[in-house]
Amino acid sequence: MTESTRELVIVGVGSAPFDALLEILEDRKTVTPGQLKLVIEDEADVDPQVFANRSVAVTPLKDFVFTPDQVVLLLTGGELATAALAQAEQAGAWVVDAAGITRGDESVALIHPLLNSAELNQSDESDRKVIAVPGAGAAMIAEALYPLKSQLQSVEVVLNQPVSALGKASVDAAAAQTARLFNGQEPDVDEGTGQRLAFNHLSSAEALLESGHSFSELALVLELRRLLGEGVALDATINTASVFHGQLANLSVQLNTEQPLDTVRGLLSNGARLEMCERPSAQDAVGSENTLLGRLRTGLVSPRQVIFCAASDNLRKDVAINCVQIVHLLLKTH
Template sequence: MTESNRELVVFGVGSAPFDALLEILEERNTVTPAQLKLVVADEAEADPQVFANRSIPVVPLSEFAFTADQVVLLLSGGEAAVAAMTKAEDAGAWVVDAAGISRGDESVALIHPLLNAAELQSVERKVVAVPGAGAAMVAEALFPLKSQLKSVEVVLIQPVSALGKASVDAAAAQTARLFNGQEPEVDEATGQRLAFNHLSSAEALLESGHSVSELALVLELRRLLGESVALDATINTASVFHGQLANLSVQLEGPAALETVRGLLTNGARLEMRERPSAQDAVGSENTLIGRLRSGLLGPAWVNFCAASDNLRKDVAINCVQIVHLLLKTH
């Protein structure tokens, strides 16, 4: 079957990155309206979606037939998404997991389209995972230094959109109540107020004191940067809707001139140097903004810098579209 006749199936209508995904698919002419199929869990309700000036119906999972000529993109998790992945793989379709469903499964390749897309040629299964938004951004920022990395400490400050569409809606409602002099309700998912707050953790903590998301971030970075790099991670949540920022404390294998490090970062794929990048600066950009590069005070092999990016458009939607394009075109 030709590329123009193959279909892209998206599961996760209404998820946080869904609108950005449709925008990128249309901007890049990745698929036509006829090729785009939208699927939701049976209990979910979703209106038809507009794509390229066409109305695309949304089909319940139980009524949808998967085929080997499809690429199936999972944007949201849960039991229905797991069922969709199983049905799609059984049908011989390619599956792109952008919801972390297959996290920890070593038989599923973790693909960042800028860093290791060539691994698509030798995958064990027709299921590939996309790194989470935080891991995607941090891996891009560190990749030019990969051969010199000894240890990295990541402090990722994520927006509420990293917690899902429901958290964005909750933060908006809480903000409106505060502006009207009313006490907002506590967010059920986090047990915290999301509006005008900064959370040390948006999740319950494990016995180690880490959250599941922090360990997942470390796992994905190891897979992208190599097992020899010592990693630790902290994830805080700030009361902004979109845009993430990470502070990176990096120990290199040996002393390196700051200008040498700056040169490597300047030449990194999709990296843009700024003096003082912010998450707001990054929203809408297709680059990761790098800045505040400075020598660390722990020793001559340490450097510190920060990275900021659009967590939904760049680190989920664009990365997914690039992988989908490769699968539709060459696989």
Template structure:
């Protein structure tokens, strides 16, 4: 089977990362318009999408046939994506879960294309043909921490996620709230979070669990453990900032032994897709294909503590580009 006969099936048309994903696919010529298939919910009505100056039809899942030569990319969770996962796996297709549907399932490999893509070549025929990609926050943090992996004893993270991390509907809600506030009107509360998104900073966009964490925080810790190793102690807080795109995390690490700050800086500078700046911001990161690191300093609690920040484009870099890189590997070699 030649690469040109393979197909990429996307479930999640109109989702937050969808437009960025199409842009990257077109820029990198990963697939042709003829290889691209778009699937939606049976009840949804979506116009054909433009890709590489060609119109690509959108097909309801009940009318779509999954096949072994396909790579199926799940961008959103929900009944349609769950059904697509089951049908595609039954048909023998490769599945890339970018929506967290299989999160916590040890039979599904968690693959970051820069950090552990070699694991794809170590799978045997008895393994499921399902791959999960880390969430945007975990993807950025794993990149930032990977150069220090052998030295890490513990990591504490405060992730400031943008509204787009909550989904396209929350982006639309924040935009509508902003418009109403600028016009002197009271904004509607976002239905998903129960709070106002515009000109606000949420301590948690989700209900809290008994531990005081929310589900996304525990999911972030789980994914970082799988990428960095079980021997690293981890804790995370995720709050939501009133910006549409671009995430920023404040990171405090405790090393196994004291290292000179310049040694740490050198390790981070040489990391894959990392760029060290003095004071990076989320705005600086939007549109960039690198994770920006900065404010590197020794902590004041103990001599083995190092503190720094990381910022990245959560949709373009940490979802779209990572998905495209994995899709490319599967289409080309699997």
């Protein structure tokens, strides 16, 4: 089976990262229009999508046939993704879960294309052909911390995520609320969060668990632990900022031993897809294929404490590009 005869199936047309994903697939010529298949919910009504100047039909799940020659990319959660995962896996296709529906399932490998893609070549016939992609926040933070991996004792994360991290519906809700506020009208409360998204900063966009954490915070810790190692103590807080795209995290790192700040800066500067700057911002990161790092300083609590921030394009870089890189590897070598 040659790479050119295989197909990429995308489940999640119209999801938040969908447009960026199609753009990158086209720019990198990962697949041709003939290799691209798009799947939607049975009751959905979606127009054909344009890819590489060709019209690509959108097929309801009930009418779609999965085959072993496909790589199936899940961009959205819910019943559609769950059903597609089951059908694709039964058919023998590779499945890339970028929607988090297999989160916490130890039988599913968590793959970051820059950090541990070699694990794809270590699978055997008894392993599931299902791969999970880290969430955007975990992907960015793991990249930022990876050059310090051997030195990490503990990490405290404060992630300021944009409304696009909550999905396309939240982006639309924030846009509508912004328009109403600019017109002197009281905006509707967002149904998903129960709060206003426009011109607001949420301490949590979801209900809190008994521990006081949100599910997303514990999921972030779980994914970072799988990527960085069980020996690193981790805690996380996720806020939602009133911006559409671009995420920024403040990282407080406790090292095993005291290190000169210049040594830490040198390690970070040489990290894959990392770019040092004085004062990173989410706006500067949007459209970039790098994670911006800055505000590096020694903490006041301990001489082994290092504090810095990381910013990135959550949809384009940390979801779409990572997915395209994994899809390329699967189409080419598996």
